[in-house]
Structure formats: structure tokens, C-alpha cells
Amino acid sequence: MPVGVQNYTTHFFVTGDPLIYGVDVSIILVSLAIVYVLTRYRKWGWLWREWLTTVDHKRIGIMYLIAALLMLFRGGVDGLLMRTQLAWPNMHFLEAEHYNQIFTTHGTIMILFMAMPFIFAMFNIAVPLQIGARDVAFPYLNAISFWLFFFGALLFNHSFVIGGSPDAGWTSYPPLADLPFNPGPGENYYLLGLQISGIGSIATGINFFVTILKMRAPGMTLMRMPLFCWSVLAACIIIIFAFPVLTVALALLLIDRIAGAHFFTMFDGGNPMMFVNMFWIWGHPEVYIVVLPAFGIFSEVVATFSRKRIFGYSSMVASMLAIAVISYFTWVHHFFTMGAGPGVNSFFAVATMIIAIPTGVKVFNWLMTMFQGRIRITTPMLWTLGFIPNFAIGGATGVMLSVAPADYQYHNSYFLIAHFHQVLIGGTVYGMLAGMYYWWPKMFGFKLDERLGKWAFWFFNIGFYVCFLPQYLVGFMGMTRRVYIYPPGLGWEIPNLISTIGAYLMGVGFILIVADVVYSIRYGERDLTGDPWDGRTLEWSLSSPPPHYNFARIPRVDSRDAWWEMKQRRQRGEPMEEPEPLRPIHMPKNSGVPFILCVAFFVAGFGFVFNWYVFSVIGLLTVAICLFHRSFDYDTDYYIPVEELEHHEAALGRT
């Protein structure tokens, strides 16, 4: 092989690590398998028509869900690799550099490519159905959002086998992330992957904000909205205000790296702490973006499975809106140790403590909802019950961290690691899994098996405490985050070993969830009524899965828990209103352009990663062409005629 080519390939493809060769092989095998299956069963057309070009929020939601679960898997494997390395002193399982890459990709994937798509999955699946709408405000933009996320994540994940992974942490602080200390494409992957998916996130925030405020069914005032919709509204407000800051931070760091600017460099007037400042202006609100929708889901689940109205509805709304605003005034607690001075640190310490108050209010409301309710312990309810103690502990340790002088001790120790896993896993992941189990029958028409689901929960929940409680302890003993090896004799061995065991228990929990899905596809209880949980909100008034136009007739709402009230009325034998005659339904047309547009973003991003600007130019030109095309495309929608509607509704057994 000519030297040039060889040189090139060894730099382009990551070589030398058996783990990575293993991944190479499995990627190739899986890709071949997918291509084979699609070709063998002639499914390419189906894939394109039904999924890649869809603008239906339900399908987009399902794609988000699949992607989130895949990323949960990859991030989880990263986590287990790290825990294996840390199980015992002086382990030689991972090299230092490899360890750095793994904790970086773990954190980035879990927040940006697992938690975000998971909440977006829930937005898409539930919001339009809960407010009685036929789709989101901008279905085409919704498809673009999904594909931007998808190709951003795809780009980021390429780093593992092509060019090398980023290794400066999920926070990507300069100067470590700047060119002199971090040559090679790894950090570029991080910057471009996040930038591309971040554009999609802003669009989603705007889309659902508009959807919720403008597309509610007649009679559904804001204060009659299901709490999940309120939580999405609050999360969208934060997205709209926080994500642009990340966009700027990433863009400036990229300019530093590829154009030799000095925003955040060590020398020539740069100030690395300015990046840290901007990162957390986004970063703290971001943690509330991912946890508020979980709060919303818990509220739905608690009410449904206690067969009661949610307790303290208006205080729930008020506390979510308060969190949305206050979360914007706490960001410095992530870098108290920078030493901005007593004035700054006290202000942000107090603001941080204040945010614990509305959170506490919510916990009491959930408990009061269960009080004297007729509780059914189903899998979604189990995840909700598991969440409450988790969040109590996570909130308490958060308040400990927010005490600025004390934080000089806790900062960047395993205590911090335990805190944020407690809130992110115990809050967001539990919430999303509760939501997944809760809305699964609505999406797919069958329930997930309860027995396997409960096994999965218990493995995961017990594993969680076994994994993270020792980390608080070992944090107090002085173990800092992001160390890949430690000597014996510090008393860290046993807590670390226990922690690793817990991590594997959580791994078992995850496998059981996957097993549950596989098992239930075949044997799961079919949902023929559309209302398997005896639900309270409008999505349960539809068949499972709902028809593509959702509501043949837009429902009229005159109270909270609209579907529950309708059922009560029917039970009392009150006369039902004559159903209105069907009318043609206005629907958006499918389009392949969002997909192509985002492939173009991917190509452009790839060009920036490797400084191959030809790709960037081609990619960005294609983006421009796609946007232009959309501006002059007037053939974007159609009407479903009444006969077809009647036909559909009859097939679903509804008139």
C-alpha cells in the first residue's frame, strides 16, 4: 500500500484497539443485516413512504423513541465499561485516553441523544392527542427536527470508528477542548453533532409551544389542559430561551478550532471561562428541560392509577412555570469554584436553593393525590413511586451542593456524580420509562407485559441505589470524577466494587425491558378498547393506535380530565350529544425533503469535522436548495374526503 494511503487510513479509521475492531465488525454486520432484510422482504419502499418521509407526529414520536432506546443502550454500555475499569484499584481494562473518550461520549449521548429524544418522543406521542389536535402546528418542521437530531447523533457516533472520539468531557471546556490541547477531529464531532441536533431542538421547542397555545380543542382552556401538556409548555419555554446560548457557545468554540480565533484560548486574549459561563447558561436550564416533562408524566400516571384528580393542579402549574423562569438564574452554581467573588456566588447559591421549593411542592402534590386513592400498582406507577424517594434524595444533595462554600469540597467529586445521576436517572429516565409503559398501548395497540416490566423495574431500581449511594460516600472520601485509575489503600475499593455491581444490576434491568418489548410484541395483551388503563385524558378516547388524522371529530371539552368526565356522564346515563356530521379533514402531505435536507446537514458537518470544505459547501448548498424548494412548494396538503373517513372509522368500530 502506498505510504500516503496507509497514513491516511490509519488516521481516518481508528485502529489499534480490539474493542474498536469489534465495534467495526458489528457495525458492518448489523448494517448488512438491515440491508438484507429490507431487500429480501422488499421493504425499502415501505421504509421510505411510511417512515422516512412521514410528517405524522405519532410516527415521528415512535422514531424518537427507538433512537432514544438505542442511545440509552450505547450510553449504558459506555457506563458499564467505565464502571468495570473502576471496579478495583489499578485495573488495566481501559487506557487513560480511551477512558476519557468513553466518559465524554457517555455524558454527551445520555443528555443530548438519549434524554432529549426521549422527551421529544413523549411530546410527539402525547401532546396532540391530549389537546385534541390532529397534528402539531408545523408538521413539516417537526420532521426536520427529528432528522436533524437523527443525523446530529449519527455524526457524533461516527467519531468512535472514524477519526477518534472527543475526550474533553460532555461539558467540553476549553482550553482542553481547544486545538492546541486537542488536535484531531474528535472535538469537532462533538461541536457539529450538537450544533446540528440543537437546531432541531429549538425548532421542536417553537413547534410545541405554538401547538399547545394555538391548537387546543374548543373548550380546553389552559387551566383545563392535562398537566403533561403544561410540563411540555414549560419545557418549551426553557428550550426557546436556553438553546440559542448553546448554539453560540458551540459556534464560537468551533471558530476557535477551525479558524484560529481566540474566544476561549489560553493566550492572545481568549477567556476559557467565558465558554464555561455560556455552557451553563444553557446547561442548567437544560437539566430542567429534561426533567419537567418527566414531572408531567408522573402527574398523569399518578392521577390515572390513583383514580383521582391530581391534587393541587394550579400549584403544579405555578411551580412548573416558576421553575422555568428561576432555572435561568442559577447557572453559576456549576462553577462556584471559579471564584467570581462572594456577591456572585451568594446570589446564585440563593437562587439555586429557591428552585428546590417549587420542586418540593410538586412532590407533596403527588403524595396527596395518592392519599386515599384507589391505587393500582402497574409498571408506570412503579416507576413513579420509585421516582419520589430518588428525587427527594437528589434534591437534598442538590441543596447541599448549592451552598457555595461547601461546594468547594463537593465540586467535581463523586458526590456530584451521585447527585446528578440521582436526579437525571431517578427523574428523567424513570419518567420516560413510566411514559413509555403508559403510552405504549396507545402507540402500538398492545400492552407491555406487566410481570417482566416489574422485574425490570426492581432490578433497575435496586441496582440504581447499589450503584449510586456508595458514590456519595466515596465522594466524601475524596475521589474525584473523571479519574480512570486509583491506588489501593484509600478505602475506595469496597464502595467502588459495590457501585460496579449496582451498575450491572441496572444493565440487567435494561435487558429485561428489551426482553419485555420483544416478548410483548408477540404475547402482549392487545388493547381493543383504546382505554386500557381507564384513563382520564383525551388520548384514551381514541382507538389504539389512533388513525392518522387522530380525531374524526374534534372533541368539545368542558372540564379537566375531559375523557374521564365523558365516561362518568355516560355511566350516569346522561343523554349523549348527537355526533356532528363528519367533515373533510385537512392534512399535511408527506415529504422526502426534510430527510434530504438533514442528510445535507450531515454532509456539511462531516466536512467541517475533517476540514474538508468541499463537503461543507456541497452540503450547505443542498440545504439552501431544500429551503428554497419548500418556499415555493404550494402542494403541501390535502383533504381526506368524508367517505374515506367513514370507511376508516367503521373499520375501527367507531361511528
Place this chain on the structure above:
Amino acid sequence: MAHTSEGAARHAASGPPWMHIIGFVLSIVLTLAALWLVLGHAMRPAPLFFTIMVLAVLQIAVQLFFFMHITESYGPAWHVWMLALGVVLVVAIVAGSIWIMTFGGDVAY
């Protein structure tokens, strides 16, 4: 129900679009005033900075009212609330960053 009487009136009225012409003139005047103040060193730095800021805010108001029709909407004016919250957070970001980053003897501004 529709909070758009003003907008509707504007559209209904025929004749020269006075609103736009007034807005245009105002925006030019505000711009040139700022330019003149700075280039002519008309004031000391602190009051100059303050005056420029006031002119900028006026300019924003002109754009919002005369060209972007901020008052026109169907239903509640949620966008005005969001803009207002946005302004609060803009202050938080800009003033906050300056406050936070002015540490360790580094004079940021």
C-alpha cells in the same frame, strides 16, 4: 374577541401607508443620531453609552410597532409576553455575564 382593531383599521384605510413612512423616517433619524453622537464624541463615555442604549431601545420599538405589527394577533398576545420575558433574560445574560466574568482583577468592561 380579535385584538386587532388597530391593525384592521390600518389595512382597511386606503391612501399612502403613513405608518410605514413615519416608521421609516424615525428609524433613519434614530440611526443617524446615534452615529453622529459617537463619531462626534458628543458626550463623555458613560452618558454616551447610556444615550446610545436609549436610542437602540427606541429603534427596537419603532421596528416592532411600525414594521412588525406587534399589536396584531388573533387571540391573546402570547408573543408579547414571550418577548417581555426574553428581554428580562437578555438582561440576565448580558449583565450577568459581565458581572460574573469581572473577577480576579480582570476588568471586562
Place this chain on the structure above:
Amino acid sequence: MEAVHGDLHTAAVRDVPLEHTTEDGQLRIFGFWIFIVSDLILFSTLFATFAVLRTHVAGGPGPAQLFDVGAFTAETLILLIFTVVYLPGVM
């Protein structure tokens, strides 16, 4: 019952400017405003960076040397004039 704001399904469309007369138009205008709000934050972050790093020129040229007064004045005026170029069309 009092009419519900934010509900487009029953939108009785009268007395509203042309671009507000369709459901689609209303959604887009509202979405556009929210997009503007996000842009507000984006630019304020750029301003914040400028404010913080303004004096960090490391001995290089400062604003006085870099900013081309003639060019940016012209750009600003062109930009402002663009807000009224459609006027001859409607007059």
C-alpha cells in the same frame, strides 16, 4: 360559555388583516414571533461575549482600527431602506 382564546377551530375570521385570515397564517405568524424570541437570546449571547472580551485584544488592533465606519453606515442604511422597498408597489 366564554369563547376560548387560543382555539383556532372555531375561529370566526373577520376584521383581521389578510395574513391572519387562515389558520395556517396565524400559526406561522405566531411561530415566527417565537422564533424571533429565540433569536433575541442568540444575539444577546453574542453581545455578552463582545462585552466580556472587548478589551482582550492582546496588543492587536482594537475596534477603532477594525471598524470601517463608511461600510457599516452604508450597510445599516441599506438594511433600513429594505424595510420600505415594497412601498412603491402598494402606493
